[in-house]
Amino acid sequence: MMLILGIALGALAILVSVSLHEAGHMLTAKAFGMKVTRYFVGFGPTLFSFRKGETEYGVKGVPLGGFVKITGMTPQDEDADDPRAMWRFPVWKRTIVMAAGSVVHFILAFLIFWFVAANFALTNPANPGPAAQVSDLGKIPAYVTVAECVPLTATATTCNNLNGPAKVAGIKEGDLIVAVGDTKISSYAELVAAIRGLTPGKTVPFTYERDGKQTVTAVTPVEAERTPIDDRSGKVSKVAAIGVGQTWDPALPKTVEYGAFEAFPVAGKQMGAAATGVVTSIKNLPDKVPGLISAIGGEERDPESPVSVVGASRLTGEAIERGFWEIALLIIAGLNFFVGVFNLLPLLPLDGGHIAIAWFERARSWLYGKLGKRDPGRVDYYKLMPLTYAVILVFGAFTLLTVTADVVNPITIFK
Template sequence: MEVIAFVVGVLIMVVGLAVSIALHEIGHLVPAKKFGVRVGQYMIGFGPTLWSRRIGETEYGFKAIPLGGYISMAGMYPPSPREREAALAGERSGRAGGGFFATMVQDARAANDETLVGDDDHRVFYRLPVWKRVVVMLGGPVMNLLFAIVLFAVLFSGIGISSATTTIASVSECVLPAGTERTECTSGDPAAPAAEAGILPGDVLVSIDGTPVSTFEEASDIIRAHPGTPIRVVLERGGSEQTVTVTPVRTSREVIGEDGRPVVGADGAPETEEVGFVGVGPQVTRVPQPLWAGPEAAFENVGAVAGIMTQLPVRVWDTAVDLFTGQERDPNGPLSVVGAGRLAGEVAATDAPVLDRVASLIGLLASLNIALFVFNLIPLLPLDGGHVAVALWDGVKRAWATLFRRPPPKPVDATRLVPVTFVVVVLLIGMGAILILADLFNPVSLF
């Protein structure tokens, strides 16, 4: 059953990724068509075409490798004059010399120019006003952000967040020695204060030491602050309130910092503090959050992912080092789609309530869409952010010319950036390969 659940989790993530890609490309497609740009293809995936259908002037379809997608817009770049004149005259121009990158530039121009010849070549992307080009290119990432907001809203407000309530789920029989690996009590272990005071599973904490409590965290804070000091605890049991006196035993625990990790002292050892302990565990239930909690979580994730992206080369390098040295990977480091699928499989195969597994998968898919949003905003071609940067630079040149009453400049020829684009693509492929290998042979594990 675990294997089946693992496969189901992976398939859910694959479908979720395909939906995310489809929405991303719709975010480009809709404004492009709205602004009159001729769109030749809308494809999900790369490689050989598995299925396609032409509706109007656009071919819609799926390709064999579901790791991306694209729409083919006419005139992504302005035409090169020499190629334009040759195409209109029905001639074929020869290849220019200049080496590898010069040939790449010419090939890019030739592929672009093929979409410009015709009676309706005014329906091209590069002729759009700057703001419309920006809207078209930002449409894809924004769709991923909106999808993530919807998923987080379902997770936070629909399913709810696991929260420890004030209802007691378990009461420890004894106090086990610190650092022990034992899980059962012996005759020599002292009784736990809660059990000694008569607290039972099902009791609801009303107040502690005169302070009303509405969450288990509030109750824990008060208990931890009173080691060795008797405190009054008001309970609700069977519809009536009862008062008991509990004396928390003094115990040591590691100091946890704001980042959720143990605080380490100057000698390298974890710092400890004396706190109170009574031996009760809470019932955990899912509590729906306000409607704004989902969008809040989405934008908090944007900030966290953006921080990772700014250090992406360094983090990928660290991942490569961990891969070859066998060290444990940073759980907050970058993942490939293979890693995301593997985590989805692990989540689906865990021995947990179905709702908890569904919630984890939704959160994972939402985080993946945040990553797609942030990654595509990087201002480098061939990413959407690179096309936005080109459009904005074109707008700056035109505004400068207008300000100084100069003739309108020629459109920015992004094909000149093909060598840079090639380097970026090679780096992205290299980093992707490292992450895939790491996710296969040194994976991040949630459990």
């Protein structure tokens, strides 16, 4: 029951975010004097609506997103002759209106990050353990957790053979690896690099520290498929593995609490981490398609694969069911940040596509003026319709793919 309630709350949070996105467009358009005729939450048949001034506000029957109608967004619109049509306004005003939706998402993400930091105990940045960012792996001591066995593929999370090389060699949870062969180890990143540089099947001495005492043991690595340590969505290759993972420094606390003012810079750092993650995710989206298709066919799903709003709602519900409200909120914050960035991509029909065209028109007009030529005027959106439909088709197909994967083979936080 709590899972269903959590999923419903997650879906509601996403709906509210999208509604506020459209409100951002509406409020900035009205502030500049543009004519806004409709603002609706949802799609499909109208459940109810009311009119205030020149704008109709309402709710529709399908609670998936929303829309705002600004008169004359392009010169080709039916209402483009209206003196308050959007296309008639300066390009900087149109840019602000089109970017306002994404700005709302960024503000929401920051506020959620701040709220979580100010009200929940978070991972100690000096002792992140398995939650460490890739950029921090070179600063963290090589304390390890030991697996019963070694998953042999990059996406596998379980395995049947109970013969993890590190476990067999006597290495235990919380041990600090200080040397691999003759190579001194001072960070977890150095440990991973040293292990992956070994030859599978060839025994190598490992030196570890436990309770202040150093011990040397013999470890025989096996061959396994792994992604690059600095790009978990990157190309899979075969490397040596011994069945260890990153864990916490036992001498430091795992979590830390922040006050309301201390939480602001923490939220700022989380925004930076989210930006890095989103850029990497968008860059690797095409490479994830084969894995999603395989997951729909019944193969084990990569936990790093993309999720749809259905998957995000499920993950949020799962976190709420287990009582981890902070995780649910962080999922919603991350989703808001992703949507904010994605909407700014310079592709129609996304907001970023309209912004790109507006500035293209402005730059072209300036260039033609410098050359003494007649301004060619506005871009004909009708000529861009084939490209627009192609983008819609690609995004629609990808959305259908992720939704299907989230239904038949969903990612879960807790095993």
